[in-house]
Amino acid sequence: xxxxxxxxxxxxxxxxxxxxxxxxxxxxxxxxxxxxxxxxxxxxxxxxxxxxxxxxxxxxxxxxxxxxxxxxxxxxxxxxxxxxxxxxxxxxxxxxxxxxxxxxxxxxxxxxx
Amino acid sequence: xxxxxxxxxxxxxxxxxxxxxxxxxxxxxxxxxxxxxxxxxxxxxxxxxxxxxxxxxxxxxxxxxxxxxxxxxxxxxxxxxxxxxxxxxxxxxxxxxxxxxxxxxxxxxxxxxx
Numbered sequence: 001x002x003x004x005x006x007x008x009x010x011x012x013x014x015x016x017x018x019x020x021x022x023x024x025x026x027x028x029x030x031x032x033x034x035x036x037x038x039x040x041x042x043x044x045x046x047x048x049x050x051x052x053x054x055x056x057x058x059x060x061x062x063x064x065x066x067x068x069x070x071x072x073x074x075x076x077x078x079x080x081x082x083x084x085x086x087x088x089x090x091x092x093x094x095x096x097x098x099x100x101x102x103x104x105x106x107x108x109x110x111x112x113x
Numbered sequence: 114x115x116x117x118x119x120x121x122x123x124x125x126x127x128x129x130x131x132x133x134x135x136x137x138x139x140x141x142x143x144x145x146x147x148x149x150x151x152x153x154x155x156x157x158x159x160x161x162x163x164x165x166x167x168x169x170x171x172x173x174x175x176x177x178x179x180x181x182x183x184x185x186x187x188x189x190x191x192x193x194x195x196x197x198x199x200x201x202x203x204x205x206x207x208x209x210x211x212x213x214x215x216x217x218x219x220x221x222x223x224x225x226x227x
Contacts, residue, residue, distance in 0.1 A: 036218070043117075043203055044156070044218040090155050099169030100146070101205075101216060103155030 002027045002093045004074075006104035014112050019063075019078040021107050023091035026072065032094040033074045034101065035065055039087045047089075050074060061085070086111045115140070117206050117219035125225045126194050134189040134222045138206030144168070145187040146216060147179055148203040156203055162187055163209070199226045 007022040025031050032051050036044040048059025055067045065076045074091060088108050092101040118137045126132050138145050144163040148156035158171040162181035176192045185206075191198055201223050205216035 034215070043220040044205075046215055046217065049215060092155075095158070095169075097169055099161040100158035100171060101148075101156070102158070105153075105155050 002029075002031060002095050002102055004033075004091045004093050004102065004104040006089075006091050006107050008107055009105065010108045010110065012110040012112060013081045015083055016080050019076070019081045019085065019109065021076040021089050021091075021109065023065075023074045023076065023104060024072050025074060025091075025093050027093060029096065033065075033067065034092040035059065035063070035074075035076050036090045036092060036103075037087050038090065038106075044090065047076070081109075081111045083111050083113070085109060117204055117217055119202075119204050119219040119222050121222060122220065123223045123225075125227065127227050128194055128196060130194050130226075132191050132194060132224060134191075134202050134204075134224075136187045136189070136204030136206075136219060138185050138187070138204075139217055142206035142208050142217075143185055144207045144209060144214070145181055145185065146205045146207075147187070147189045148205065149173075150201040150203055150221070152200070159189070194226045196226050199224060 003026045005024045034049045035047040047063050048057045050067045058064045063078045088106045090106045091104045120135045146161040147159040150156040160179045161169040165181045179189045181187045201221040203221045204219045207214040207216045
């Protein structure tokens with residue numbers, strides 16, 4: 001079954017520092033991978049998605065992620081954190097059937113001044 | 114353009130009651146999916162509907178049911194509510210349901226069961 005594991009339930013960075021949120025996937029077929037962000041009391045907003053067109057994927061708000069098949073990873077990065085980046089981040093992979101998204105448990109990003 | 118809308122935004126019920134949650138997809142989207150997000154966890158897939166037919170079902174009991182209407186809006190019904198059903202219920206829509214399609218999420222309905 002397709003699944004993702006997010007390493008680190010909480011990550012804290014200083015404003016202006018590099019953001020690195022880790023996601024590893026398990027998939028029996030070429031995966032389609034997604035990163036979503038959830039601000040408090042809101043739904044999920046798509047940051048970016050990987051669909052095999054390019055291994056380096058650029059998303060909104062300055063985020064990007066690199067698909068590394070050899071490491072089964074799809075880590076999310078941003079060169080310089082902003083206070084407004086504080087939120088919950090979810091990595092997800094399409095299920096084998098294609099109908100469902102299988103989400104990780106999420107990583108809470110805290111940005112300190 | 115309007116995004117995915119859900120109603121109500123908040124709901125309080127007692128154990129044993131029934132609840133109906135509603136979702137309107139983005140205009141032109143034919144697929145609607147439902148997810149349950151328990152506090153502190155990632156969303157869990159409940160159902161997907163496409164063109165009014167159930168395409169997929171997650172590991173949820175039969176107390177959970179859903180349907181999709183001709184205008185592609187959808188309802189999620191939960192019978193015999195349990196305390197553990199307290200969660201944020203998210204609706205997502207997509208144009209179609211192949212694996213690479215992006216699902217766009219609504220703001221959710223927060224259900225509290227007392």
